Amino acid sequence: MTDEASTDSPTDLPPGRRAFLSAVLAVVVGGHLFCLLSPWEDLWPFGRYAMYSQPRDPDQAEQYVLVGIDPEDPSREIELSEHWEYLRPHYRGTLHASFRRLALAGDADQLRTAAEDCLLRYEQRRRQKLHAGPELAGVRVYQYIWRYADVDRTTRRPTERRLVVDVASVETGRPQ
C-alpha cells in the first residue's frame, strides 16, 4: 500500500457493506490458507496445492491407458484417448485417474465394469455419428510404464505394458 495513487478521501461505502465484504475476503483468504495448512484440504474445493508440489519418480513414469481392439486384427490397438470425441467427457487424465483408483482398490469387477462402460460409450457415440472412429472388437486397459533410460526419444513408446483388463465387445445396455 505504498505506491498507490489513492486519494486521502474516506470511502463512501457504508460500514455494514464494508464489514460484509471484508468478511467475504477473510473467508476466501482463510479458506486457501486452511487448504494449505490443514489435512482436510478436501473441505476447501477451490485449491489443490499438493499437485506438482512433490518430485516425480526420476527414473520412470506410469499411466493407465485405454485402447480399442481392431476387429480385423486383434493385435492392432487404437489409443482411444488420442481422440477427444471418442469418449468425451472422459479424457486421458480422467481415465488414468479412474482406472488407477480402481486398480489400486484391487476390484477386478469394477475395473471390468468401467472398461465396458467406456466401450459402450464409444460405440454409442460412433452409432450417433459423433465420431468417425472404427468399430471395435473390445477394449483393453494397460498400465504403461516408461523407464526413461530405455525410452526411444523419438517414438516415446512405453517400455513396458501390463494388461490390467481385457473386455470383448459388449452388447448390453448401459448399467448405472
Place this chain on the structure above:
Amino acid sequence: MKGVTTSLTRYFFSPAPASDLGYCRIAFYLWLFLFYLPLIDTYGSQNVSDFADVHAIFRQPIFPFNLVEAWLLPGRWIEWMVTIWRISLLLACIGLFTRASMVCAFLLGGYLIGLPFNFGTMTHTGGALVIGLGIMALSKAGDGASVDAWWRRRLGRPLPTIGGEYRWPIRFIWVLLAVLYFCSGMSKWLNSGTEYLSPGVMAGFLRQRSVAWYTRSFTDWGYGLADIRWFCTAATAWTLVGETCFWLTLISRRARAVLVPAMFLTHIGVAALLGPQFFQFLSLYVFWIPWRLSDRRPDATTLSHSIASPVAGHAA
C-alpha cells in the same frame, strides 16, 4: 491498529472510476463466453452435459457436491443450464441486466465449472474462477461501461461514475490470485523444501508429462529440455520465486509490472511444455490491466469531489 485499518480501507474501498471495473467486466465475461463456447476442442471447454450419463463407477463427488444426493442433474437440465449460463455471461459482458446476469453466471458457473471435478478432473484453477465470478456477482460492475449505465443516462437517472464500490472487486481478485500463488508456492516449500530446486524435479515433470500426458502440450520440447540442467533449475527456481513472491504485486507497482506478465507467460510456458492449460483461469488477469493508461481518468481532486457530490458521487 487504526492506521492499518485506515490503510486497508483506503486500499480496498477508496473511490475509483466505475469505468475501470466496467472494462474489466467486459473483458472478463467476454473471455469466459468465448472460452465456454464449444469452439475450442479442449477438456476445459467440454460440454458438461456429457457427464450426466457417465457411469456411477467414475463418480467421485467432491465437497460440496457430496452434500446433496441428487448432485448430478439430468443431461437435459444441464444443457439448459449451459445455455442460460452462456447467455448470462454475454449479458454480463455487455452490461445488460448486469447484476442479475453476474449472479446467474456465478450460481450456474459454480455448478458447471465444478461438475467435472467430480469425475477425476484435476486443476487448481477452476476454483479460483468460481470465486472470481462470486466476487463479481457481489459487485456493482454494471455501473460503468454498460448498457445499463447508458440506459440510465438516457432516462435521466445516471449511475455513479466514481465510488468505493468500483475498487474493491479488482483488489479482491488481486488478493485472490496472490493468495492462490502463495499457497501454491508454499505447498512446494512445505512438501519438498529445497529439494524442489534440484534440476531433477523439473526434469521429472517434463519427462513424465511428455510421455504420460493428461492433455497434450503445445510442443514436444519438454523431453529434450529435461536434459538441460540449467534450464530445469532456472524453471523451478522461477516457479518458486514467482509464486511465493506474487503477493508483492499487491503493494508494489514495480513488482506488478514484472510479476504479472511474467506469471501470465509462465502459464503459457506450462501449457507449451507440460500440458496443463489455464485458458479460463487467465481470464482473471484482465483485472491487472491498467486501464488508466488508455483512458482520460479523473484525478485525485475529482475523486475527492465526487465523494461530496450527491450526483457524481456514489450513492450506496
